[in-house]
Amino acid sequence: MILSFYLESLGFRDDCANDTERKKLLVLIVEDDSDIRTLAATCFEAWGHIVISAESGEEGLRILRDGGPIDLLFTDIVMPGTVNGLELADWAAKRYPAMRILLTSGYIADPAARRLPFLPKPYLPNMLSAAVERIRQSQAA
Secondary structure: OHHHHHHHHOOHHHHHHHHOOOOOOEEEEEOOOHHHHHHHHHHHHHOOOEEEEEOOHHHHHHHHHHOOOOOEEEEEOOOOOOOOHHHHHHHHHHHOOOOEEEEEEOOOOOHHHHHOOEEEOOOOHHHHHHHHHHHHHHHHO
């Protein structure tokens, strides 16, 4: 409730509402910080996308193994556990070559991560929307 009020006070839901005309995606968000995961999920859901959330690389890997292909994997790079976001993205790219992947981190990204689309933290909803749009346009070309 407090998070929802805070988001609305920042205009978060209004920013997210700008993406409703595009094809809906099945998005897997892998983020260990629950507040950031909730913010991203709120935005994607406001755009009309279907969201699956995971709080670790291991959980994200289980979802990808057990479920069907995901349209967009949005994953933090630095997470605790045995599977980080870059390893998860590499696994997903090999298994599902058509899957769109967007990495994020609050740390300076490993140069190896720069081969995939990257959104630095902190980000605003319009920055997330623009990053997703760039990925869509690059795959359409």
